[in-house]
Amino acid sequence: MKQMLQFNDNNEVVANEEYRAILVGLQMKEDITNSMEELTGLAEAANVVVLGQMIQNLEKKNSATYIGKGKVIELEEMCQAMGADTVIFNDELSGVQLRNLEDQLNMKMIDRTILILDIFADRAISREGKLQVELAQLQYRLPRLIGFGKSLSRQGGIGNRGPGEKKLETDRRHLDKRMDEIKAEIIQMRRTRNTQRSKRDKSGLPIVALVGYTNSGKSALMNKLLEITAKEEKTVFEKDMLFATLDTSQRNIKLDTNHEFILIDTVGFVSKLPHSLIKAFKATLEEVLYADLLLQVVDAFYEAHDFHIEVTNNVLEEIGAAGKEKMLIYNKTDLLEEEFVPTYTSESINISVKEEINIDKLIEVIKKKIFSDRVIGKLLIPYDRGDISSYLCEKGRVIEMEYLESGTLFHVELELADYNRLKDYDTI
Numbered sequence: 001m002k003q004m005l006q007f008n009d010n011n012e013v014v015a016n017e018e019y020r021a022i023l024v025g026l027q028m029k030e031d032i033t034n035s036m037e038e039l040t041g042l043a044e045a046a047n048v049v050v051l052g053q054m055i056q057n058l059e060k061k062n063s064a065t066y067i068g069k070g071k072v073i074e075l076e077e078m079c080q081a082m083g084a085d086t087v088i089f090n091d092e093l094s095g096v097q098l099r100n101l102e103d104q105l106n107m108k109m110i111d112r113t114i115l116i117l118d119i120f121a122d123r124a125i126s127r128e129g130k131l132q133v134e135l136a137q138l139q140y141r142l143p144r145l146i147g148f149g150k151s152l153s154r155q156g157g158i159g160n161r162g163p164g165e166k167k168l169e170t171d172r173r174h175l176d177k178r179m180d181e182i183k184a185e186i187i188q189m190r191r192t193r194n195t196q197r198s199k200r201d202k203s204g205l206p207i208v209a210l211v212g213y214t215n216s217g218k219s220a221l222m223n224k225l226l227e228i229t230a231k232e233e234k235t236v237f238e239k240d241m242l243f244a245t246l247d248t249s250q251r252n253i254k255l256d257t258n259h260e261f262i263l264i265d266t267v268g269f270v271s272k273l274p275h276s277l278i279k280a281f282k283a284t285l286e287e288v289l290y291a292d293l294l295l296q297v298v299d300a301f302y303e304a305h306d307f308h309i310e311v312t313n314n315v316l317e318e319i320g321a322a323g324k325e326k327m328l329i330y331n332k333t334d335l336l337e338e339e340f341v342p343t344y345t346s347e348s349i350n351i352s353v354k355e356e357i358n359i360d361k362l363i364e365v366i367k368k369k370i371f372s373d374r375v376i377g378k379l380l381i382p383y384d385r386g387d388i389s390s391y392l393c394e395k396g397r398v399i400e401m402e403y404l405e406s407g408t409l410f411h412v413e414l415e416l417a418d419y420n421r422l423k424d425y426d427t428i
Contacts, residue, residue: 018047018049019047019048019049019085019086019108020048020049020051020082020083020084020085020086021043021048021049021050021051021084021085021086021087021088021110022051022052022053022054022075022078022079022082022084022086022087022088023036023039023040023043023050023052023053023054023087023088023089023090024053024054024055024056024066024067024075024087024088024089024090025039025053025054025055025056025089025090025091026055026056026058026061026066026067026090026091027055027056027057027058028057028058028059028060028061032055032090033304034271034304034307035090035271035272036053036055036090037304038270038271039088039090039112039115040053042112042115042116042119042270043088043115045119046115046118046119046122048086048088051082051083051084052078052082054067054071054074054075054078056068056071061091062097063094063096063097064096064097064100065097065100065101065104066089066091066093066097066101072101072104072105075087075105076104076105079105079107084107085107085108086107086108086109086110087101087105087107087108087109087110088110088111088112088115089109089110089111089112090112090272091111091112091272092111092112092113092272092274093109093111094144095143095144098111098144112272112274113140113272113274113276113277114140116270116273116274116277117133117136117137117140117274117276117277120133120136120277121133121134121137127189128186128189131182131185131186131189132186132277133277134182135179135182135183135186135276136274136276136277136279138175138178138179138182139179139276139279140274140276141175142172142175142176142179205252205260205261205262205397206261206262206292206293206370206371206374207261207262207264207290207291207292207293208253208261208262208263208264208291208292208293208294208295208366208370209263209264209266209287209288209291209293209294209295210222210263210264210265210266210295210297211266211269211288211294211295211296211297211312211316212268212269212296212297212298212308212312212329213268213269213270213298213299213308213309213311213312214267214268214269214270215268215299216268216297216298216299216308216331217297217299217331217332217353218265218266218268218297219249219265220331220353220354221295221297221329221331221351221353222249222251222263222265224353224356224359225253225263225359225363226251226253228359228363229253229254229255229256248264248265248266248267248285248287249264249265250262250263250264250265250287251263255363255367257367258376258399258413259367259371259413260397260413261366261370264287264288264291266285266287266288267285269311269312269315270311271307271311271314273315278315278318278319285319286319288316288319288321288324289319289320289321289324291324292325292369292370293324293325293326293327293366293369293370294316294321294324294325294326294327295326295327295329295366296309296312296326296327296328296329297329297331298328298329298330298331299331299332300330300331300332300333300335300336300340300350301332301333301335301336305330306343306344309328309344325369326346327346327347327348327349327365327369328342328344328346328347328348328349329348329349329351329362330342330348330349330350330351331351331352331353332352332353332354333350333351333352333357334352334354334355334357335352349361349362349365373415373416373417374413374414374415374416375413375414375415375416375419376399376411376412376413377411377412377414377419377426378409378410378411378412378426378427379392379409379410379412379422379425379426379427380404380406380407380408380409380410380425380427381407381408381409381410381425382406382407383407383408385407388422388425389408389410391418392410392412392414392422395414395415395418396410396412396413396414396418397412397413397414398410398411398412399411399412399413409427
């Protein structure tokens, strides 16, 4: 098994260390079976050996230790018996809870939030992605500097990727200053993105965004569509792992019918996604808000896939995209022994990216959804109607322009309403 990286105060790799953990969850009103299974996947994604788990039934969290005092003693005995050196909790812990648990158990305490942030820190590639993760880390850690205790001062390993920990303990002003610097740089990146979006809007191309639970096959679907449209050189990174990619990717998809649209691949979602992370990534996730159609990719092979759908719906609601037109895309149906029957009444289609099942059908559905009110025609615009020519260039998708003696011949795709207003210039 790959060992986890350990970092020193300057964020440099100093040694390899393997962590052996017990997972702890609190069963209150809702069943946490899926959530605990998800936590196992997250721990393994962070290269942690999961030795076992403990679940306690309580009406509410213990404000001092998250779980009851008796369970803390039981957890200590369980850790000693199984040789664990780390405990990972299924919820976000307060600074007080972290300190109390660490004092009693004398080992590393990690909560769900810092675990996810650690994975994001390890997977971030772009400058913006790294900044967004660092900002989320700092926002999480600032109110917990005292509560982290020994866990905060221990250099390296899970939960400590990113900012130097001694700096967090000894210099709050440095921490605030760094957060301000990151926010300023992200704002500048957002302005650049807005400029790019403005240019994209002028192209008149509709936008389709891939959303869904992490590792559901979004990037694989994007790559399949690029392969079909002879753009394999523009494929994005994909791998069978949680949060394989954090950066939003966009590619132009041009179909054999000459229809063209922008396809956006977004970061995968997970339940209880840290609010600080959603806030930090909001500038990236807001690309979803500008989409004409959302394709919600679901892993049909995962038994509790309805849980994944709910997770995605919750995140979409949090970023203000719940009302967008959406289709459920059930992927990995080739792995099922029986015919897949969705439990949701939403419009959906069953596919397999790997076996290329129903991809052609999906393309037809996309075309129907985003091009039903668009037409392609040839309009001959007189030279004295420069206002119309400018409008076509700004609002339509100009496929080709030809300058003739009587005016400019536009081969253009535009909305049906625009075409009806300009049909007197149609050359047909």
